[in-house]
Amino acid sequence: MREVRSFCRFCMVFCGTRVTLDENDHIVGVRGDHDDPMNQGYSCIKGLEAAGAYYAPDRLLHPLKRQPDGSFHQIPFEQALDEIAAKIAEIAERDGPEAIGAFRGGGAMLNASAMAMAPSLLSALGSHKNFTTFTIDQSAHMIAAGRIGMWAAPRQPLHDSDVRMMFGANPLLALTCTDFDMSNPTKAMKKARANGLKLIVIDPRLTETAKFADVFLQPYPGEDATIAAGMLHIILAEGWEDAEFCAAHVADLDALRTAVAPFTPEYVARRAGIDAGDLHRATAMFARDSRRGGALAGTGVCMAPNSNLADQLIETLNVVCGRFQRAGERVVNPGVLRARQPRRAQVMQIGRSWEQGFKSRIGNYGTVWGEMMSGILADEILVPGEGRVRGLLVHGSNIANIMPDQNKTVRALKSLELLVNIDPFMTETSKLAHYILPTRMGYERADLTMYLYESLYTQPYARYTAPVAAPPAGSDLPEDWQIYWGIAQRLGLQLEFDGVALDMAATPDTDTFLAIVARHAPVPFETLKAFEVGHIFDDDPQYVAEADPACTDRFTVATDDVVAELAQVHAERPQPGAWVSNGEDFTHKMTSRRLREVQNSTHRNVPAVRKRMPYNRAYLHPDEIAALGISAGDKITITSDAGSIPAVVAAEPDLRRGVISMSHGWGALPEETVYERDGANTGLLISTDRDLDPINAMPRMSAIPVRLEPLVA
Numbered sequence: 022m023r024e025v026r027s028f029c030r031f032c033m034v035f036c037g038t039r040v041t042l043d044e045n046d047h048i049v050g051v052r053g054d055h056d057d058p059m060n061q062g063y064s065c066i067k068g069l070e071a072a073g074a075y076y077a078p079d080r081l082l083h084p085l086k087r088q089p090d091g092s093f094h095q096i097p098f099e100q101a102l103d104e105i106a107a108k109i110a111e112i113a114e115r116d117g118p119e120a121i122g123a124f125r126g127g128g129a130m131l132n133a134s135a136m137a138m139a140p141s142l143l144s145a146l147g148s149h150k151n152f153t154t155f156t157i158d159q160s161a162h163m164i165a166a167g168r169i170g171m172w173a174a175p176r177q178p179l180h181d182s183d184v185r186m187m188f189g190a191n192p193l194l195a196l197t198c199t200d201f202d203m204s205n206p207t208k209a210m211k212k213a214r215a216n217g218l219k220l221i222v223i224d225p226r227l228t229e230t231a232k233f234a235d236v237f238l239q240p241y242p243g244e245d246a247t248i249a250a251g252m253l254h255i256i257l258a259e260g261w262e263d264a265e266f267c268a269a270h271v272a273d274l275d276a277l278r279t280a281v282a283p284f285t286p287e288y289v290a291r292r293a294g295i296d297a298g299d300l301h302r303a304t305a306m307f308a309r310d311s312r313r314g315g316a317l318a319g320t321g322v323c324m325a326p327n328s329n330l331a332d333q334l335i336e337t338l339n340v341v342c343g344r345f346q347r348a349g350e351r352v353v354n355p356g357v358l359r360a361r362q363p364r365r366a367q368v369m370q371i372g373r374s375w376e377q378g379f380k381s382r383i384g385n386y387g388t389v390w391g392e393m394m395s396g397i398l399a400d401e402i403l404v405p406g407e408g409r410v411r412g413l414l415v416h417g418s419n420i421a422n423i424m425p426d427q428n429k430t431v432r433a434l435k436s437l438e439l440l441v442n443i444d445p446f447m448t449e450t451s452k453l454a455h456y457i458l459p460t461r462m463g464y465e466r467a468d469l470t471m472y473l474y475e476s477l478y479t480q481p482y483a484r485y486t487a488p489v490a491a492p493p494a495g496s497d498l499p500e501d502w503q504i505y506w507g508i509a510q511r512l513g514l515q516l517e518f519d520g521v522a523l524d525m526a527a528t529p530d531t532d533t534f535l536a537i538v539a540r541h542a543p544v545p546f547e548t549l550k551a552f553e554v555g556h557i558f559d560d561d562p563q564y565v566a567e568a569d570p571a572c573t574d575r576f577t578v579a580t581d582d583v584v585a586e587l588a589q590v591h592a593e594r595p596q597p598g599a600w601v602s603n604g605e606d607f608t609h610k611m612t613s614r615r616l617r618e619v620q621n622s623t624h625r626n627v628p629a630v631r632k633r634m635p636y637n638r639a640y641l642h643p644d645e646i647a648a649l650g651i652s653a654g655d656k657i658t659i660t661s662d663a664g665s666i667p668a669v670v671a672a673e674p675d676l677r678r679g680v681i682s683m684s685h686g687w688g689a690l691p692e693e694t695v696y697e698r699d700g701a702n703t704g705l706l707i708s709t710d711r712d713l714d715p716i717n718a719m720p721r722m723s724a725i726p727v728r729l730e731p732l733v734a
């Protein structure tokens with residue numbers, strides 16, 4: 022037995038860990054590393070259960086090919102690549118390169134040497150069909166940035182803020198958040214509170230985070246646009262905006278004032294099911310009584326209807342209150358692995374990417390960050406016509422489970438001529454694939470800490486790790502990048518990685534890619550590699566610079582489309598308890614939430630998790646359970662306008678009445694699901710035929726109108 026240092030790759034926190042290995046270099050235990058300056062010993066239950074996860078019964082040890090009878094046979098890795106490359110070439114020659122697509126999820130994004138590979142292969146091929154989970158997550162933030170503009174310096178950091186307002190985010194459990202400490206957030210919260218931080222939380226559930234709140238608003242789900250518009254109404258009516266900042270940097274404040282005028286506190290309170298006095302108190306605490314600190318939104322906002330409008334209005338609260346760093350302030354995280362950007366105290370209009378460039382034949386949707394909208398992926402595959410996707414590489418995503426509208430997604434995946442799944446496990450997606458290419462997991466490969474979303478770290482932190490654990494005995498597992506490299510070579514394509522053209526004649530290793538990622542770091546790659554634990558690179562501080570005198574950009578908070586969306590929301594007449602969807606009435610609204618023990622669909626098969634949580638429960642207020650004439654532990658059917666799922670109910674007094682809360686990532690393939698064994702897939706309650714946001718095709722993934730019926734056994 023020996024203990025080595027590395028970092029966990031299960032989520033973007035990338036906690037520094039100490040890993041105990043047996044004589045075969047297999048993991049027997051993991052604990053948080055107290056010497057790592059970022060997590061300082063912290064780790065979550067998922068990280069601690071790594072041995073259970075790495076050697077779970079569904080881990081795959083060899084590349085597999087599906088046979089005509091549906092069974093899977095082992096196939097040598099190089100042969101699998103030969104066959105896959107040949108099929109890609111055949112499809113691309115026949116139907117054009119747009120017939121080849123890729124979809125990446127969390128498993129691809131937590132891997133520095135492979136994260137950028139799928140878009141690289143697609144652009145070498147000449148295909149735009151680059152999809153990820155981003156557009157079924159929080160792409161509303163990028164839509165808001167495109168419509169309002171961005172401040173070219175950071176937001177005010179947590180450590181010297183007097184307020185934080187969180188809509189539909191629960192960082193104390195989810196650990197992923199903008200403008201909040203991701204590593205040991207409970208400790209960060211306690212420290213910030215001790216320093217006087219005021220906290221406002223807006224959530225239908227009194228969450229782990231909300232328990233620290235000074236003001237907690239518990240609205241009906243799906244009313245964030247109404248609430249944020251109401252707050253803007255109060256701020257502008259009371260004169261609590263930062264008038265000087267607005268005069269200098271906001272182009273259309275008067276138009277905003279007019280647009281939010283109908284959102285009176287009484288209107289908002291009635292509609293959102295909150296108290297008008299509480300709304301006023303929250304707004305006063307944020308805008309009148311605090312000078313520093315922002316409002317932010319999580320998946321609760323970004324998954325409910327009107328998500329882009331809601332997120333935009335929440336960002337507008339930051340704009341009108343001027344909650345951004347000014348010239349001379351220190352940038353807390355100038356970045357380590359990314360090239361340092363000038364940070365100026367000025368507005369930067371980045372434009373609306375989705376209105377320019379490539380448009381999908383489905384719904385004329387454009388792109389954000391070079392990505393297509395995942396809400397239309399199934400139609401891209403199913404609808405006949407030029408550019409129809411016939412071959413799909415799925416990388417680190419359990420798309421057959423986590424996509425909204427599971428039936429349609431599965432139908433689409435089954436209709437493909439080529440489905441390749443790059444994933445260490447026999448997931449729901451693997452079961453549908455023509456080829457499954459299992460790869461090495463985190464501790465089995467060299468890696469770097471997060472670079473794409475590096476700015477989410479609250480300090481300039483980075484770290485390298487060598488591979489520390491051996492892959493499972495008898496396995497034949499490549500690293501993820503090898504798959505793309507091998508396919509590109511066979512197709513004679515030139516790959517570019519993170520903006521650098523690769524030498525396709527020389528055989529690379531993992532460090533080749535990591536050195537490219539780290540090329541802007543303040544120390545040479547070899548020095549970075551030599552650090553025993555993570556390092557905070559704060560020797561060369563960056564300060565916010567004065568605005569460029571030539572800069573004329575200003576925030577645009579009330580563009581025509583936003584004003585029209587506000588009017589449309591105001592014209593809605595929602596009836597609590599009689600929510601209308603697709604012409605039907607529903608009694609409850611279903612919200613999504615995260616569970617500590619699992620990461621989306623992963624970790625369900627960790628033995629310790631299976632024992633505690635074999636299926637996903639539906640949480641309801643105890644009075645709601647009583648009103649159904651049943652008890653906690655009984656089963657119900659949950660029905661939306663798109664489908665029905667069974668669930669065992671659990672009592673949660675912290676939940677608002679009229680709301681049912683359940684997590685995604687459960688259930689098997691639709692025809693194979695046994696609830697007590699697999700749980701239920703909440704994606705079955707979501708349609709991608711309707712209710713898609715017109716900009717980013719965001720499906721209605723929270724605040725879903727449903728009805729509940731006791732299920733008599």
Ligand SMILES: Nc1nc2c(c(=O)[nH]1)N[C@H]1C(S)=C(S)[C@@H](COP(=O)(O)OP(=O)(O)OC[C@H]3O[C@@H](n4cnc5c(=O)[nH]c(N)nc54)[C@H](O)[C@@H]3O)O[C@H]1N2
Nearest residue numbers: 189190191195242243319320321325612614615617620621
């Ligand atoms: N343990 C664990 N951690 C995770 C994950 C996991 O599966 N497990 N998933 C990771 C991923 S992929 C992501 S994107 C992040 C997400 O991180 P978060 O966005 O913080 O996700 P949640 O913890 O689900 O918190 C969302 C909150 O929104 C509330 N909510 C739901 N609907 C509404 C609404 O209409 N309005 C408002 N105001 N609130 C609403 C829910 O009650 C919930 O408390 O978490 C990451 N972290």
Ligand SMILES: Nc1nc2c(c(=O)[nH]1)N[C@H]1C(S)=C(S)[C@@H](COP(=O)(O)OP(=O)(O)OC[C@H]3O[C@@H](n4cnc5c(=O)[nH]c(N)nc54)[C@H](O)[C@@H]3O)O[C@H]1N2
Nearest residue numbers: 126127128154158417418419423443444613621622623685
């Ligand atoms: N109804 C509903 N649906 C949702 C959500 C919701 O709240 N409600 N949330 C949405 C959100 S925010 C997100 S981000 C998505 C999550 O969607 P995904 O990212 O697809 O979800 P995961 O289940 O985390 O899948 C990660 C996959 O990567 C694999 N993996 C892990 N490590 C590696 C690796 O090193 N290499 C490779 N190749 N694979 C690896 C895992 O085995 C797993 O199959 O789900 C979305 N779907």
Ligand code: SF4
Nearest residue numbers: 029032035036065068
């Ligand atoms: S928070 Fe948990 S899953 Fe995420 S990196 Fe840390 S130990 Fe791993």
Ligand SMILES: [Mo]
Nearest residue numbers: 154157158159
């Ligand atoms: Mo996510």
